[in-house]
Amino acid sequence: MSDRSQFRAVGLKTTLPRLKVMEILENSGERHMTAEDVYKEMLNLKEEIGLGTVYRVLNQFEQAGLVERNNFESGSSVFEIKSDSHHDHLVCMKCGVVEEFFDPSIEAQQEKVAKMAGFQIAGHSLSIYGFCSDCQE
């Protein structure tokens, strides 16, 4: 599905800023970017845009279910294109690299925990913090 039709499907007009933000999320090396990251990359590519617009567009994308927001311990939110499959994150505390993983047994166990506590699950966030293989001494 093209970005164009993707936007139409969720009721967003196809505008240059939206196309560009989506393109950067899709094509820049890093899947997990802050609004600032996207903004700077945009300037690198010599595109005119306001930081406010980046935030607005990312929020619209989030509400439309096109991107996912993650709050790691860094102070600012990171955004990634929403894949069909849920996953959690490993975050390197030194270089900041983010790896994704999915573990069925952890997922299943969370269901059990919630059920035992009488909670109806709406979502969850699991982030493992540590040092990636390149950042250990």
Add this chain to the structure above:
Amino acid sequence: MSDRSQFRAVGLKTTLPRLKVMEILENSGERHMTAEDVYKEMLNLKEEIGLGTVYRVLNQFEQAGLVERNNFESGSSVFEIKSDSHHDHLVCMKCGVVEEFFDPSIEAQQEKVAKMAGFQIAGHSLSIYGFCSDCQE
């Protein structure tokens, strides 16, 4: 261990604001409080304190390992007294209640995941969001 000697052990002078903040964290009904919560409770108890000081004290406590900071999806950090035993959280998205849980199999599985990715674990944060038994329709 008294708060007094606890403070001395981590190199913090025993001052009224620090004693009061610790007391509130220990004795107010809720284990999970924002800086604002602590501040308001302080005013309730007719204690003079600045919000800035509450933040400063909580940060010192965190660095000293006396309290733990959690960033749920709410926008502000919540603090709780650090217990000897690690645990994760179930957070109600309606009433905000927080329940703690510990699940050995989830913990163990995280170790495996990290090892497979070549990560050296430093910590993790797992929050399950949903609706508590009182908040389901």
Add this chain to the structure above:
DNA sequence: GTATCTGCAAACGATTTGCAATCCC
């Protein structure tokens, strides 16, 4: 043409910080 969208700058909420006055040992 017109409703939607953008850029800009001002506003915001949470948190931190500089500094002079105050407190603890």
Add this chain to the structure above:
DNA sequence: GGGATTGCAAATCGTTTGCAGATAC
């Protein structure tokens, strides 16, 4: 006494918002 700590207000950071002009369809 003197370094650590506080209160206060101003500063900062990430993010949101109001509004006038620009854009998509």
